[in-house]
Amino acid sequence: MKLNPEMRRRLLERGVAETIVESELVELLERGEPLRLKMGFDPSAPDLHLGHAVGLRKLRQLQELGHKVVVIVGDWTAQIGDPSGKSATRPMLTAEQVLSNAETYLAQFFKVVDRDRTETRFQSDWFGPFGLADVIKLTSRFTVAQFLARDDFAKRFQSNQPIAITELLYPLMQAYDSIAIESDIEFGGTDQKFNLLVGRDLQRMMGQRPQQCILVPILVGTDGVRRMGKSLGNYIGLDEPPNDMYGKVMSLPDVSAAMDELADEGGAKSRYTVIDYFDYLTDAPSEELEEMRLGMESGSVNPMDLKKRLAREIVAQFHDHAAAREAESHFERTVQRREMPDDAPTYKIPADLDGKRVSDIIVAAGLASGSTEARRLIDQGAVRLDDQRLTENGPAASIKAGGALRVGRRRIVRLQ
């Protein structure tokens, strides 16, 4: 089966930062035999976000051509921690934790990836019985210099930052995974390039056909600056309710301030975050992306409208179209028109309000974390009772059932 240019572009360019080796990869795909697509994950961080979805979409596309995904639960490498992460070593997870995390992970994973064309494997299958002799055999194939070629190791070495020996093991273990499952193509973010290449090398050394690598770009987070990541608090989780997902997309900065290094990693491609998101996470035709860019450049398109469309498409993808429409109208009502959302929680006003002030009720209703904050919010003019802005922390007796108490735009309760 010959890949036509259209397909080739869709498969190997959209949402792909780099392929290694492109010519081999194309040849392999055209051969038509079912391939094993390797995707590993770290069960210590089981939450998936849009950044992961970029790669998952790619897996899905290839599944639709008849290939098989092999997802590896990295229960051994999780104990080491990926060197690109901050903390070198992590606490061991118990077998139960691994299992439950894996479940959480896979539930999200299969929102995008086809479960029927997926095989799930645990690293402990092959690393459980791995002995010191095996470790020595494995490590003896590589040198320190080879590993210092890796950018983040090199940087840390030069700046006298610590590199744990176990961290050197990480790429080796990941590489061995490729041997264990006989991977044909491995997927990872561009920051995984080194690890994937070690897999290639090791396979060659051990007489397997070296895997191809598909490196997906790093998605910029909702701050528009750094890569999307849970610890950075700038992520949109695949699990999030439609309204949050929609709102978070709307909070993307119109113009990205993505750091240069993110661009180096094959991340931010345009200065408009929205366009990168459309590019990596939707099927919007590539010509349209260019129109969007021109439209924003010339000012003829309001970025908000593009973000709304993006938000709809993303919510539809991870929930459904009805949820997307619902989330949009929720956004329009509560944020744009500041109306009362239908799903606002209710709060039962206590019978005895003697001596209580509005600030006490705000805290009791969970609209502020403490009385200091509640008072502060009142001072700042953030508190509205039945659409009337409160200017002072009056007695709670003014609070009547049937109305609404609102703090800022998003915190609101119906009074009962």
Add this chain to the structure above:
RNA sequence: GGAGGGAUGGGUGAGUGGUUAAAACCACCAGACUGUAAAUCUGGCGUCCGGAAGGGCUACGUAGGUUCGAAUCCUACUCCCUCCA
């Protein structure tokens, strides 16, 4: 084994005896503005009491000590890093 450096609020990081609930920046929250939860501008940002003015309490790795007064000085401990071997 030896020598040295460090540990500050969610993060980075100033601060070497009182004017420090602790600079600055980031994040976060709120207000204004806006067809965006964008951008920009303004304010806030330990906690408790108080309508307010104001007042408590807790906090600079841990435990003690010196002092009228300590994030700042001393002692011990824990952890981290660097260099030499």
